[in-house]
Amino acid sequence: MxxxxxxxxxxxxxxxxxxxxxxxxxxxxxxxxxxxxxxxxxxxxxxxxxxxxxxxxxxxxxxxxxxxxxxxxxxxxxxxxxxxxxxxxxxxxxxxxxxxxxxxxxxxxxxxxxxxxxxxxxxxxxxxxxxxxxxxxxxxxxxxxxxxxxxxxxxxxxxxxxxxxxxxxxxxxxxxxxxxxxxxxxxxxxxxxxxxxxxxxxxxxxxxRGALVATVTVTVADAAVHSGIAGGILPEPFRVLRQLLDRIEDSATGAFVLPELNAPIPPERRTEAATLAALHPQVAARFPLRSRAADDSDTELILNNTWRPTMTVIGLTGLPPTEGASVLQHGSVAVRLALRLPPTVRSADAADAVTRALTTSVPYDAIVEVTDLMLIDxxxxxxxxxxxxxxxxxxxxxxxxxxxxxxxxxxxxxxxxxxxxxxxxxxxxxxxxxxxxxxxxxxxxxxxxxxxxxxxxxxxxxxxxxxxx
The missing domain is CATH 3.40.630.10 (Zn peptidases)
Structure with missing residues (x-):
């Protein structure tokens, strides 16, 4: 040069x-x-x-x-x-x-x-x-x-x-x-x-990171029914949804269960994360936390944010606001999910894996639809x-x-x-x-x-x- x-x-x-x-x-x-x-x-x-x-x-x-x-x-x-x-x-x-x-x-x-x-x-x-x-x-x-x-x-x-x-x-x-x-x-x-x-x-x-955004709808009945009449007879759609989401992400740890959504972190990216953590410690301090951060290590928090998959529920349909909610058991519930994917995971492969996991062997044979997908590699x-x-x-x-x-x-x-x-x-x-x-x-x-x-x-x-x- x-x-x-x-x-x-x-x-x-x-x-x-x-x-x-x-x-x-x-x-x-x-x-x-x-x-x-x-x-x-x-x-x-x-x-x-x-x-x-x-x-x-x-x-x-x-x-x-x-x-x-x-x-x-x-x-x-x-x-x-x-x-x-x-x-x-x-x-x-x-x-x-x-x-x-x-x-x-x-x-x-x-x-x-x-x-x-x-x-x-x-x-x-x-x-x-x-x-x-x-x-x-x-x-x-x-x-x-x-x-x-x-x-x-x-x-x-x-x-x-x-x-x-x-x-x-x-x-x-x-x-x-x-x-x-x-x-x-x-x-x-x-x-x-x-x-x-x-x-x-x-x-x-x-x-x-890449992204997979999708709407997941679980339907167990054609209409909402009084929970005192239907509770214990109809399966609760939100419970079915919780079980299904555990097929993607372990709710206890946040780790992703589906192998297609995980990828190894290259050594040089781990080194970069450690360098960034040293230059800018207390990664979580810039957020308005009212709880502990997801990890005690700044380096691991950076890797969580840049190389590990995460899932966020960004929208909910089918349930009324808490104020004035009636004691109904709803027939259907839907969530809008935003999954952040490791940089080397193809979003189309992730979408196939998620759709398959959510629609196969569904509890109580509930109807599950995965729609409105947006994919970013x-x-x-x-x-x-x-x-x-x-x-x-x-x-x-x-x-x-x-x-x-x-x-x-x-x-x-x-x-x-x-x-x-x-x-x-x-x-x-x-x-x-x-x-x-x-x-x-x-x-x-x-x-x-x-x-x-x-x-x-x-x-x-x-x-x-x-x-x-």
Whole structure:
């Protein structure tokens, strides 16, 4: 890897963020580009297209030689902004991913703040989409500009900014099919939509859990009956449900019974969890607990959240509220289950195993239905090439003053798994700017501006490393 002058990169990044990025990013925040899942009339409202056009116009204005920016909008699909920058003398194609769609406002914002109102307070830029993740395209292009200003080299750079990530990226696979020929040689994927544990270092997302969400309905009778008349004659549907759920998860320990839903934890992920626990102890303290945590060990709690399967009942149908509940024995009860799966478990295999376990040899021959499935596959980062390890070490020394650290996430990001399958030979750097203080998806969302600038410097170093490896 050819070393780059980081002092020049830092100066160029600071200048570009102050003069170019902040005014345009503030304008992007003002666009209520709510993701399609939360706005059925998104096409008529035109805000997703407005956000893509806003970002495209800025990209074309900043003067990067040879830059092309096109908004693609196939019939019925959310817009996709594709920005391509030709190489400046290096090899390799870097694909940088971000998104422009946003969560809805979701609750009351603090005085003086609002979802579509960009406000800078101290080191933070407030507004919906600031950190999740309107900053991403700006950071990518500012990194290219700063790298060139510092005399570094980059290969071909392609920036993809979709407008339906908050809806599960339903349109991205088709767009990637359309772009398959032009994106056949991707050697580095940089994802900028993930989370970080703090703003002291570069955090690398090393794994993402998958998910299986389903509704399970148990029916024992066609109607509810007075419990004094039917109790002991009709089986209680909630008891049947409890027995069935024990086929998935041991209710005494929380351990998953079905082998298809478990996976071995790689040694390197155990090491990462121990490192994270040492850097940020008292993992459970950030939650409003009124009980003990699920384990006494911070490392084990992290592994529980990132590599072990968990089950949460997120919805219940068939029972009335406790206040005013009548003494009826109900004929049917349904729960909505959210199962988080280990990164290496295929969600389709998990769905088959769960459906089979819940619908075979059912107590009392009750009717059990498993419906409305939503499946998300997890992801485990591939091994790093020596050139990437060297580049990350340099970024730790020159940009953050601390070595990077790995972090597994308990949730899923569908597009990362998708890109992992598309580019099995590529190196991956999945990171972001969203810490717990960023209020991602919540009121008072904000972007830490100094961290965003350091992340921009890191992207410049990665581009240089991929081009000169």
């Amino acid at each position: 050819i070393r780059v002058n980081f002092e020049k990169v830092r100066a160029a990044v600071a200048r570009q963020w102050a003069d170019d990025v902040l005014p345009s990013l503030s304008g992007l925040i003002e666009i209520p580009a709510v993701s399609p899942a939360y706005d059925r009339l998104w096409s008529e409202h035109g805000q997703l297209r407005a956000a893509a056009d806003h970002m495209r116009d800025w990209a074309l204005r900043i003067g990067l030689p040879g830059l092309r920016a096109d908004v693609v909008e196939a019939d019925g699909r959310s817009p996709l902004l594709v920005i391509e920058i030709p190489p400046s003398g290096g090899d390799g194609t870097t694909l940088i991913y971000g998104h422009l769609d946003k969560q809805p406002p979701l609750g009351d914002w603090s005085d003086g703040l609002g979802p579509w109102q960009p406000v800078i307070r101290g080191d933070r830029l407030y507004g919906r989409g600031a950190v999740d993740d309107g900053y991403s395209g700006y950071a990518a292009l500012a990194a290219v500009s700063a790298l060139r200003a510092a005399g570094g080299s980059h290969g071909r750079v392609v920036v993809l900014l979709e407008t339906a990530e908050e809806s599960g990226s339903p349109d991205l696979p088709a767009y990637l099919d359309d772009l398959a020929d032009s994106l056949a040689d991707v050697s580095l994927v940089v994802g900028l939509d993930s989370g970080i544990a703090d703003t002291d270092r570069l955090w690398l997302t090393t794994s993402l 997890g992801w485990n980062a591939p091994s790093m090439a020596p050139w990437l390890e060297s580049a990350l070490a340099t970024i730790g020394d020159e940009v953050f003053g601390r070595p990077p650290a790995g972090i597994g996430l308990g949730g899923g990001i569908p597009f990362i798994e998708l890109l992992g399958r598309r580019y099995p030979d590529a190196q991956f750097v999945v990171t972001g700017a969203a810490s717990t203080e960023s209020n991602m998806h919540a009121p008072d969302e904000s972007l830490n501006l100094p961290y965003a600038q350091r992340l921009t410097e890191a992207i410049a170093a990665l581009l240089n490393a991929n081009a000169t490896r």
